[in-house]
Amino acid sequence: CFRYINAVSFYTKIDMYHLFVYIFFSHCHEYKVLGFDCEWVTVGGKRRPVALLQLSSQKGLCALFRLCNLQQIPKGLRDLLEDDKVIKLGVAPQDDAHKLAFDYGVGVASTFDLRYLAALVGQKPEGLAKMAKSLLNVQLDKNWRLSCSDWEAKVLNEKQLQYAANDALVAVKIFDKLVKKLEPTSFWKSSKLNFDNIQERLEPFFDVRFKEGFLNNCASIERSKAAVVAGKKSKIKPLQTRSISTRSKALYDNCNLQAPDGELLCTIDAKKAQWYVDQSLGEIISNTPLTVRLNFEPSGRAVGDVGRYYQNPKENRCVVCGRRDPLSRKNVVPREYRKHFPVVMKSHTSHDVLLLCPECHQLSNIYDLKMRTKLAEQCNAPFTKEESAVKYIELPELKQVKSAARALLQ
Incomplete structure (x- = not known):
C-alpha cells in the first residue's frame, strides 16, 4: 500500500494552519x-x-485541514485556495471546489482534472485509483467503509489519515508523471520544467468539469504526426469533432474608404x-x-487607437495560431448575452468578430464555457440547457457499439 509522506493532521490550532x-x-x-x-459525512442521505x-x-x-472544527476557513488558507496561479489537482476537483464554495463561501481557483492531462498525452483518462495503478504502480485503498467513515470524529484513525493523505499526494505524483510527456522538447530546458509553458497549455481546462469527448483532437493529431515521421502508418482513427462551419471565402477584402480630403477612414x-x-x-x-473616396463629410474620423485599428x-x-485555412468567425460577445444589450449595442462591428481556425475555435469555446459558468454563479443567473450546449467529440468505435446495441434492442 502506498504510504504518504510527512502527512500532518490539524485539529484546532489555528497557528499551525498559518504555518503550513x-x-x-x-x-x-x-x-x-x-x-x-x-472528505465529508453523509447522514440520512x-x-x-x-x-x-x-x-x-x-x-x-x-x-x-479539519474544517469541521472551524467556523470559517482561516484567511491564509482561503488565500491559498483562491490563488489562481496555483493549480489544484485531482479527479473531479471542481465538485469538491463547489462543495467548499457552498459550505464555506471560498472560491477555489484553477482546479484541474487530471483526466484532461491523461487524454492530452495519449493515456486513458480513468479514476484516481486506476491511474495510480497504471502510472505509478501504486495500489490505493478505496474500500467504501473508509470513504464513508466518520470524518467528523474527534480523532481520525491511522487508516483514515492514510486514505485521505494518499489521495492528495498521488494526484501530484500522477501530474509529475504525465506532464513530462506533454511536450518534453519545449517544456524542458537544462532539465528544469518551464511551468509558465505548462500553465499556458493547460489553462483552457482550468475549472472545467471533465466529460468524455470534451477535448479537442490535438493529442490524436500529434500521435498521427509522430507515426508518419517514424515511417509507420497510424491505425488510430482521428477523433471526429462535430464540424464547425468554416468560410468558403476571405472575410477581409481590405478595400480603403477615404474622406473627401483623402484621409483614410x-x-x-x-x-x-x-x-x-x-x-x-x-x-x-x-x-x-x-479605394473609394466619399463625396460627403463622414460623421466621424479615425481617432486614437480605435481609429488606427479600423x-x-x-x-x-x-x-491565435496564424493558420490561414480553414477559418470561421468568432463573436467575441456570445449571442445569448448580446440579445440582452440595448439596441444600439446589438449590431456587430468589425472588432466584435475575429477569425479562428477550427482547433482554436474549439479551445475558445472551452474558455467561453468557463466564463459563462463563473458569471452564472456570480450573478445567480444560470443559463439554459440550449445556451450551455457544447460540441462534443464523437468516438467512432463507441458510435458503432451504440448502433449495435440499438439494433439488439429492436
Missing part, C-alpha cells in the same frame, strides 16, 4: 501545483459540510465599397487596392 499554509506557498513558488481533495480538506505539494508535504469589404459607388456617395480612385489592413488568418 506558509510552507505550501513556499513550495509553490516555482512548481505551482497542489494535490486537492475533500444528506451531505453535511466538508469535514476534511487535503492538500499536498510536489515536495511531499501533505496536510489535512477605414478598410471595408469590396461589397460595401461598391455600395458607396452605386449610391453615388463616392467614387473609385484606385483599383489596387480598391485603418489597418486585417489578415485572413487565425488570430
Whole structure:
C-alpha cells in the first residue's frame, strides 16, 4: 500500500494552519501545483459540510485541514485556495471546489482534472485509483467503509489519515508523471520544467468539469504526426469533432474608404465599397487596392487607437495560431448575452468578430464555457440547457457499439 509522506493532521490550532499554509506557498513558488481533495459525512442521505480538506505539494508535504472544527476557513488558507496561479489537482476537483464554495463561501481557483492531462498525452483518462495503478504502480485503498467513515470524529484513525493523505499526494505524483510527456522538447530546458509553458497549455481546462469527448483532437493529431515521421502508418482513427462551419471565402477584402480630403477612414469589404459607388456617395480612385473616396463629410474620423485599428489592413488568418485555412468567425460577445444589450449595442462591428481556425475555435469555446459558468454563479443567473450546449467529440468505435446495441434492442 502506498504510504504518504510527512502527512500532518490539524485539529484546532489555528497557528499551525498559518504555518503550513506558509510552507505550501513556499513550495509553490516555482512548481505551482497542489494535490486537492475533500472528505465529508453523509447522514440520512444528506451531505453535511466538508469535514476534511487535503492538500499536498510536489515536495511531499501533505496536510489535512479539519474544517469541521472551524467556523470559517482561516484567511491564509482561503488565500491559498483562491490563488489562481496555483493549480489544484485531482479527479473531479471542481465538485469538491463547489462543495467548499457552498459550505464555506471560498472560491477555489484553477482546479484541474487530471483526466484532461491523461487524454492530452495519449493515456486513458480513468479514476484516481486506476491511474495510480497504471502510472505509478501504486495500489490505493478505496474500500467504501473508509470513504464513508466518520470524518467528523474527534480523532481520525491511522487508516483514515492514510486514505485521505494518499489521495492528495498521488494526484501530484500522477501530474509529475504525465506532464513530462506533454511536450518534453519545449517544456524542458537544462532539465528544469518551464511551468509558465505548462500553465499556458493547460489553462483552457482550468475549472472545467471533465466529460468524455470534451477535448479537442490535438493529442490524436500529434500521435498521427509522430507515426508518419517514424515511417509507420497510424491505425488510430482521428477523433471526429462535430464540424464547425468554416468560410468558403476571405472575410477581409481590405478595400480603403477615404474622406473627401483623402484621409483614410477605414478598410471595408469590396461589397460595401461598391455600395458607396452605386449610391453615388463616392467614387473609385484606385483599383489596387480598391479605394473609394466619399463625396460627403463622414460623421466621424479615425481617432486614437480605435481609429488606427479600423485603418489597418486585417489578415485572413487565425488570430491565435496564424493558420490561414480553414477559418470561421468568432463573436467575441456570445449571442445569448448580446440579445440582452440595448439596441444600439446589438449590431456587430468589425472588432466584435475575429477569425479562428477550427482547433482554436474549439479551445475558445472551452474558455467561453468557463466564463459563462463563473458569471452564472456570480450573478445567480444560470443559463439554459440550449445556451450551455457544447460540441462534443464523437468516438467512432463507441458510435458503432451504440448502433449495435440499438439494433439488439429492436
